[in-house]
Amino acid sequence: MWKNSVLFTSLAILSQAWAQEPPSPFRYESAGSLVLNSSLNLDWYENTFYYRWETPNGTSFYRGNVNQKQSECLFSEEDVKLALTQKGIDGVKSWKLYRVEPSTKKNNVKFSFKAQDYLYDWKQKTVSVIAKKETKTSVGQAKNSKPAPYWQKFNADNSAYIFAKGNQLYLKKADKEIRLSDDGEADFSFNTSSNAGLDTIKQSGTNAVWAGDYIISWREDKRMIEDMSVISSLQQPRPVTRTYKFPMPGDQETADYAVEIWDSKTLKKTKVDIIEEKDQRLILPGQLINGRTYLFASRLGGDEEGVYFLRRNRRNDEVELCRLHFASAKVEVLIKEKTVPHMNEQLFSVHVLDKTKDILFWSERTGFGKYYRYNTKGNLLNRVGPDGDYVAGGIHHFDTVSNALFIDVYGFQKANNPYLKQYLRVTLDQEGGKLLTDLPDVQHSITLSTNKRYFLDQYSSIGKAGVYELRDTSGRLIMHLGQADMSGLTGIGWRAPEQVKVQATDAKTDLYGLVYTPSDFDPAKKYPVISSVYPGPQDDFVPHSFVVDDNYHQSLADLGYVVVQLPSRGSSPYRGLKFHSYSYGNMRDYALEDNKSTLEALAKERPYMDLDRVGIFGHSGGGFMSATAILTYPKFYKVAVAASGNYDPNIYTQWWGETYHGLSPDGKKGYIPTALELAANLEGKLLLITGDVDINVHPANTFRLANALIKANKYFDMMVLPGKDHGLGDAYYQNLIHNYFKNHLTKKNEGE
Numbered sequence: 212m213w214k215n216s217v218l219f220t221s222l223a224i225l226s227q228a229w230a231q232e233p234p235s236p237f238r239y240e241s242a243g244s245l246v247l248n249s250s251l252n253l254d255w256y257e258n259t260f261y262y263r264w265e266t267p268n269g270t271s272f273y274r275g276n277v278n279q280k281q282s283e284c285l286f287s288e289e290d291v292k293l294a295l296t297q298k299g300i301d302g303v304k305s306w307k308l309y310r311v312e313p314s315t316k317k318n319n320v321k322f323s324f325k326a327q328d329y330l331y332d333w334k335q336k337t338v339s340v341i342a343k344k345e346t347k348t349s350v351g352q353a354k355n356s357k358p359a360p361y362w363q364k365f366n367a368d369n370s371a372y373i374f375a376k377g378n379q380l381y382l383k384k385a386d387k388e389i390r391l392s393d394d395g396e397a398d399f400s401f402n403t404s405s406n407a408g409l410d411t412i413k414q415s416g417t418n419a420v421w422a423g424d425y426i427i428s429w430r431e432d433k434r435m436i437e438d439m440s441v442i443s444s445l446q447q448p449r450p451v452t453r454t455y456k457f458p459m460p461g462d463q464e465t466a467d468y469a470v471e472i473w474d475s476k477t478l479k480k481t482k483v484d485i486i487e488e489k490d491q492r493l494i495l496p497g498q499l500i501n502g503r504t505y506l507f508a509s510r511l512g513g514d515e516e517g518v519y520f521l522r523r524n525r526r527n528d529e530v531e532l533c534r535l536h537f538a539s540a541k542v543e544v545l546i547k548e549k550t551v552p553h554m555n556e557q558l559f560s561v562h563v564l565d566k567t568k569d570i571l572f573w574s575e576r577t578g579f580g581k582y583y584r585y586n587t588k589g590n591l592l593n594r595v596g597p598d599g600d601y602v603a604g605g606i607h608h609f610d611t612v613s614n615a616l617f618i619d620v621y622g623f624q625k626a627n628n629p630y631l632k633q634y635l636r637v638t639l640d641q642e643g644g645k646l647l648t649d650l651p652d653v654q655h656s657i658t659l660s661t662n663k664r665y666f667l668d669q670y671s672s673i674g675k676a677g678v679y680e681l682r683d684t685s686g687r688l689i690m691h692l693g694q695a696d697m698s699g700l701t702g703i704g705w706r707a708p709e710q711v712k713v714q715a716t717d718a719k720t721d722l723y724g725l726v727y728t729p730s731d732f733d734p735a736k737k738y739p740v741i742s743s744v745y746p747g748p749q750d751d752f753v754p755h756s757f758v759v760d761d762n763y764h765q766s767l768a769d770l771g772y773v774v775v776q777l778p779s780r781g782s783s784p785y786r787g788l789k790f791h792s793y794s795y796g797n798m799r800d801y802a803l804e805d806n807k808s809t810l811e812a813l814a815k816e817r818p819y820m821d822l823d824r825v826g827i828f829g830h831s832g833g834g835f836m837s838a839t840a841i842l843t844y845p846k847f848y849k850v851a852v853a854a855s856g857n858y859d860p861n862i863y864t865q866w867w868g869e870t871y872h873g874l875s876p877d878g879k880k881g882y883i884p885t886a887l888e889l890a891a892n893l894e895g896k897l898l899l900i901t902g903d904v905d906i907n908v909h910p911a912n913t914f915r916l917a918n919a920l921i922k923a924n925k926y927f928d929m930m931v932l933p934g935k936d937h938g939l940g941d942a943y944y945q946n947l948i949h950n951y952f953k954n955h956l957t958k959k960n961e962g963e
Contacts, residue, residue, distance in 0.1 A: 238703075238769055239760035245699035246759065251669060251679045251692065255661040256313030261285075261320060263309060264693065272311055272320070277665055277681065280690045285320075286333040294331065294338040295324065362416045366424075371475060373419055373426055375402035377411035380419055380428060382475060391426070391473055391480070398433040398456060399469070423515030425537045426473040429495055435464040441904045445934040455906060460861055460868030461880035465490045465525065472537055481540045490525035519545075519563055519570075527553045527870040532561055532572065532589070545589030550575050550788070552795040553870050557749050557784040558604055566611045569639065571595060573603070575788045582606075582618070584639060596637040596644045599623070602785050607634065608659055614639040615684070617647070617657070617666075621785040627651045628712075628723050629786050630755050636684065647686040653678075654756035665689065671757035673725065674707030700759065704730040708765070708776075713809045715780050720790070722809060724753055724777030726817075727768035738773045739824035739956045742810060742848075744840075745833040746802035747782030748794050748871050763945050770949060771957065773820050775813065779805035798860055798872040799884040802836055803843050826956045828852035828948055830939065831908060834900075835860075835886065838916060841897055842889035850956045852948050854900040855937055857908045858886040858916040864907075890919035896955040898928040900947060902935025 243249065247265040254261045258277045263270060269289055275282030292303045302325065311320040311331070318334040321341065328341040359365070363372040371384035378395030379402075381388055395401045404415040419428035439457035444450045458465055470483040485493065517537055523530040532546040548554075558580050562571040569592070570585040580602045582595040596603060596618065607617040616637050622629035623646060631654050637644035648655040653670040660666065668680045676695035682688050708725040715722050729738070743764060745752045753776050754761045768774045779802035781793030794801040806827075814820040827848050829837045834856025841851035857863040860872065860883040868883055875882040897920075901913040910931070920927050930947060932939065 238766050239705060240763075240766070242700055242703065242705065243759050245697075245703065246676050247696040247699070248679075248693065249676055249695050249757075251667065251677065252310065253658070253660070253667055253681075254310065254312055257662065258664075259313065260660070261311050261313060262692070263288075263311075266696075267699075270308070272308075275681070275690070275692070277683075277689055282690070282692065286331070286336070290333070290336055291322070291331055291338070294336055295329075298338055300324070360414070362414050364417065364419070364421065366421045366475070373417055373421070375400070375404070375415045375417040376413070378402055380417055380426075381414075382426065382473075382478075384475070389478065391478070392428075392471075395430075396434070398436075399430055401428060401430065421475075422518065422537060424475050425515070426475055427518070427537070428469075428471045428473075429493070430469045431493075432467040432469060436466060437462065437464070439906070439909060441906060441910065443904050443934070453904065453906070457906075457909075458865035459863070459880070460865050460872070461875040461878070461882060462865060463878075465865070466492070468493045470535070472540055483535060483540045483542065485522075485535070485542060487522070488524070492523050492525070494521035494523065519561070521561065523554065525869060526874055527556070527866070530554055530559070532570065545587075546570070546572055546585060548572070548574055548576070552792050552873070555580060555784050555788070555791060556866075556870065558602070560605070562606060562609075564609065564639075567614075567639070571606070571616075578789060579622075579787045580604075582616075593640060594642050595639060596635060597642060600787065602629075602787060603635070604632070604785070607657065608663065609639075610663060610684070617659075617684075620646075622787075624649075624651055628755065630723055630753070630783065632656070636686065645686060647682065647684075649686070656756075659684075667692075671695075673710055673754060673757060676757040695757075705759070705765070706730055706732075711777070711813065713777060713812050715805045716808045717780070720780055722778055722780075722805065723755075724775065724809075725764075726813065727764045727772075727774040727776075728819075729769050729771055730765075731769075732819075734819050736819060737821040738771060738819055739826065739952075740810060740814070740820050740822065741767065741772045741774045741826040741828065741952060741956070742806060742840075743774060743776045743833075744802070744806060744827060744829040744836045745782070745831070746779055746794070746836045747784075747832070748791060749784065751778035751782035753778055763949075767949060767952075770953060772826075772952065773817075775810060777806065777809045777813075779803075794871055796873050798868070799835075799839055799886065800843070803840050806836075806840065807844055807847055822847075824849060824956055826850040826852075826952050828854075828952075829856075830854040831856065831937065834858075834908075838897065838899070839886045839889065841895055842886060842892045845892050845894035849895040850897075850952060851895065852898045852900065852951050854939055854944070854948075855902065855905055855908050856886075856899075856912060856916075858912045860885065862909060862911060862915075886916055887919040890916065890925060891923040893920060893923070893925040893927065896928070896951070898930065898947070898951045900930045900932065900939065900944070902932045902937065902939060904934060905937045907937035 251262060260275050262273055264273055269287055271284050271287045273282045274285050288308045291308055295303045311322045314321050319330045319332050322329055329338045330341055331338050362374045365372045373382050378400040379390055380392040381390055392401055401417050402415050403418050419426055433456040436456040436458050438454050440452050440454040442450055442452050468485055470485045472481045517534050519534050521530055522533055528551055529549045531544050534543045534545060555575055560573050568587050571582045572585055573580055573582055579600050582603055584592045584595050586592060601620050601622040604619040609616050618635050619632050620635045623633055633655050634647045634657050635644045636647050648668055653672045655668060655670045657666045657668050665681060665683050668682055669677050671677045676697050678694040679692040681690050681692060708727040711726055712721050712723050760766055764774045781801050784791045814822050825848050827837045827840050834853040835858055837851045838853035838856055838858055841848040860868045861881045872883050899913050901910045903910055917929055
């Protein structure tokens with residue numbers, strides 16, 4: 212009787228608590244507008260640039276010149292509004308002029324209002340309409356005429372195009388429609404539409420592309436991968452089931468690939484043996500994987516002779532750069548790289564340079580990611596940039612004239628916070644480099660001018676909004692443009708979190724994080740402590756540049772808490788292979804010890820932190836960590852809010868579990884430790900939250916943990932949010948978190 216009533220009772224009590232406690236306000240939810248000039252955009256015309264600048268008295272537009280090393284105010288936003296009004300144009304009262312463009316006409320700039328382009332003369336303070344021109348294309352059609360349908364992929368001379376119909380591939384040339392394929396089917400289709408195969412008449416886009424006279428198709432075959440389903444209960448008029456392919460760790464079957472090449476003139480088809488060993492995965496040019504573009508080469512089809520692609524193994528510790536030669540349909544392996552225990556999914560990339568045809572290959576072969584230059588035969592030429600224990604990230608720009616690369620780097624200055632981004636200028640064929648943004652203790656972001664001779668350096672810290680400096684591409688300072696005005700924000704009581712550096716449990720690895728305290732903070736008082744967590748390994752989500760209220764941490768602190776956000780070893784790809792791979796083989800527990808020990812270390816120097824009242828919360832991987840933490844250290848963590856957590860990594864996505872934990876040692880499923888085994892340890896208050904249509908971290912993760920807690924006869928709370936997928940960050944969700952801590956962590960020893 213008791214076990215069967217646990218869930219019902221939990222939901223009833225949670226609802227009662229909500230009714231008793233009104234939703235907490237988000238004090239800084241709209242406070243970003245109180246920071247003036249929180250970002251800056253320069254519009255360039257040769258060596259002249261224009262930009263918008265805000266003051267408490269209004270907005271003005273400036274013109275700067277790099278040769279004169281100065282800028283001048285030209286006009287205000289109100290001047291433009293007045294000129295529009297005088298011309299009889301309505302609707303300008305609440306309108307904001309965000310951007311102007313340089314004009315070749317003296318004393319004029321271009322801008323748009325309600326889809327109409329205008330010139331503004333700041334000397335005469337008048338506006339004039341820019342007439343729309345009808346230019347002709349090469350085939351005699353008006354440029355503004357209706358474009359060709361999206362699904363038509365034309366060849367270079369526009370004499371033919373390819374498309375999909377149903378699951379098949381078609382070619383149309385000389386007004387003749389030719390069906391090229393006959394083996395397309397669901398989950399192995401030539402069609403890129405989400406409803407491919409449902410409509411065999413309607414034309415649609417295709418995954419095939421042109422390369423000269425060749426047509427090349429790459430297809431991922433997911434037919435053997437098992438299904439996962441969620442039920443959309445809010446669908447009208449009746450609930451529907453959404454089913455999708457979802458490979459899990461330990462699955463016997465993985466995706467396969469098929470590559471075909473057609474000669475568009477002869478229609479001869481050639482199949483390519485693209486996979487050398489079972490379970491290899493292909494990564495195509497420009498393909499986005501986990502939010503990152505892996506291969507920066509000419510677009511597939513841009514080279515008439517062949518194309519580069521990546522091939523990696525299932526363990527994700529080996530990757531090959533290959534080239535497919537169209538004429539011979541042969542695959543050539545150019546570079547083969549092995550990284551133990553796994554490749555860096557977030558930072559690894561390959562760049563094939565159009566001008567030199569050199570290959571830039573990112574590697575952690577020394578333990579810290581760098582770029583290495585190879586020729587087209589796959590022969591190593593040199594490391595790009597200086598050696599050292601720093602990590603090279605993305606390539607921001609390649610100057611083809613000077614062969615200079617602009618690379619973002621992490622940890623380049625030894626005394627600097629290794630998470631702070633800086634920019635390094637290196638030469639393609641040399642192993643030296645120059646730091647362009649050498650100011651430490653701030654997060655840099657650069658934007659190059661149109662002519663690539665200058666860059667705007669925008670930098671900030673967690674407590675100081677943007678500062679803007681213009682430099683040339685050697686790093687020389689040209690002029691200081693100003694900094695953001697935070698007076699409106701600080702005027703409402705906002706205070707920046709404290710930046711802290713604490714050693715991990717190994718007593719040698721520095722961890723960098725933030726401590727938020729209430730705006731009415733009194734160091735003589737005792738405050739409950741709430742740890743906000745995300746264990747990575749792809750990111751730790753600790754901000755290092757200015758942000759008003761990241762994840763509502765300051766709003767939560769203002770309710771009377773000390774909120775701590777500290778990463779753990781294994782949580783970030785920006786600190787080298789050893790740090791990043793600390794999680795390997797221990798996906799459940801790797802982050803827990805550091806979180807507990809760093810809270811204890813902080814409290815030794817901050818007596819206002821009450822370690823008798825410690826809470827923890829997180830979403831996704833942070834939800835998994837929060838639940839696991841309260842089950843691992845039940846005497847330390849008193850309250851936990853765990854949202855959308857992958858509590859059973861064995862039913863989470865395959866690449867995650869097999870990359871960061873490893874392959875199943877016996878080829879069986881269910882080999883990764885879960886939070887379920889710890890359910891009997893629960894002593895404090897635990898709230899589980901999930902959306903019911905989450906196809907990233909399936910709700911079954913939450914339900915399985917709930918079931919384990921019920922079997923262990925443990926009391927817990929649970930909230931299922933109908934119609935919600937993995938993204939839960941609305942006001943109701945935030946109020947769930949705030950009120951749960953308010954009801955269970957505020958009073959001394961409550962929840963024990």
